Amino acid sequence: MKFGTLLLSLIALSGSAYSQFHKKKNRPLVELDGTYKMSHFYISPGLTFMFPNEMERLGGIKNDSINPRGRLAYLLEFGGYKIFNGGGNIFNYMDYGISYKKLSGSEVVKSSDNKTVFKKRYLSFNYNINNIYQINDTRFLQTSLGANLDLMLFEKQPAPTPFNTDRLLMSFHLKLGYGMKFQNRLFIIPTLESPILNLKQWESGKSTYGIMNSRYRPLLLKVRILWLKRPDRSDCPPVYLNPEDKSRYDRNYMQ
Numbered sequence: 469m470k471f472g473t474l475l476l477s478l479i480a481l482s483g484s485a486y487s488q489f490h491k492k493k494n495r496p497l498v499e500l501d502g503t504y505k506m507s508h509f510y511i512s513p514g515l516t517f518m519f520p521n522e523m524e525r526l527g528g529i530k531n532d533s534i535n536p537r538g539r540l541a542y543l544l545e546f547g548g549y550k551i552f553n554g555g556g557n558i559f560n561y562m563d564y565g566i567s568y569k570k571l572s573g574s575e576v577v578k579s580s581d582n583k584t585v586f587k588k589r590y591l592s593f594n595y596n597i598n599n600i601y602q603i604n605d606t607r608f609l610q611t612s613l614g615a616n617l618d619l620m621l622f623e624k625q626p627a628p629t630p631f632n633t634d635r636l637l638m639s640f641h642l643k644l645g646y647g648m649k650f651q652n653r654l655f656i657i658p659t660l661e662s663p664i665l666n667l668k669q670w671e672s673g674k675s676t677y678g679i680m681n682s683r684y685r686p687l688l689l690k691v692r693i694l695w696l697k698r699p700d701r702s703d704c705p706p707v708y709l710n711p712e713d714k715s716r717y718d719r720n721y722m723q
Contacts, residue, residue, distance in 0.1 A: 480638070503698070504697060510547055510549060510563065511546055512544075513544050517538050534576070535576050539573050540572075550563075561598050562595070572585070573679065596613065597614045619636055630663055640665045640666050657694075659692060
């Protein structure tokens with residue numbers, strides 16, 4: 469719980485900085501005058517790592533006879549986003565997606581050198597609200613608060629079978645990212661995600677996962693690839709604030 473409280477404090481501090489999509493000293497990251505649609509889709513490949521937690525004050529279980537180890541695995545996510553009206557205030561846009569991810573780790577009993585490996589595959593549904601802090605014309609920091617609902621599709625069954633596991637997981641998570649804008653329409657945002665609060669009763673509100681005799685913190689490194697989309701002719705035309713906005717809108721269909 470202390471870990472979750474610390475991360476929530478970080479997002480509160482970032483939000484208090486009143487970061488928006490455009491600031492006076494920088495060009496806007498996204499034009500909000502009808503040049504682009506305010507919603508589209510993204511893809512996000514990535515890696516996962518189950519970081520072993522043996523520190524009791526961070527929700528872990530201290531056991532000198534057990535040596536938990538994390539393992540690298542993978543994920544692939546697809547989803548959509550929507551920019552809030554006017555670029556938002558504290559939170560600038562939301563996103564929602566579905567991903568396939570694998571979580572893997574191991575546990576070694578030191579007295580016998582007996583190694584048990586677990587491999588779990590999940591179908592995950594995600595929702596996030598995102599805060600943008602613009603650094604310059606093409607770079608920004610992103611802080612996201614979200615929730616995920618994970619359904620375990622199948623797992624490798626070691627012997628002994630892991631306990632303290634469940635087929636359905638639900639968590640709040642925090643994501644920290646560094647974004648880069650390319651060619652006006654393309655954004656690449658590497659992010660690091662981890663749970664801050666598990667809602668399942670068997671986790672008792674901890675932010676780590678209990679598997680076998682140990683606890684592990686899921687770390688998800690995602691690379692979000694996001695496109696801005698120009699409006700189609702069939703879309704409702706925007707309300708122009710001045711003739712310059714109308715000219716910019718018309719030019720989009722000639723490129």
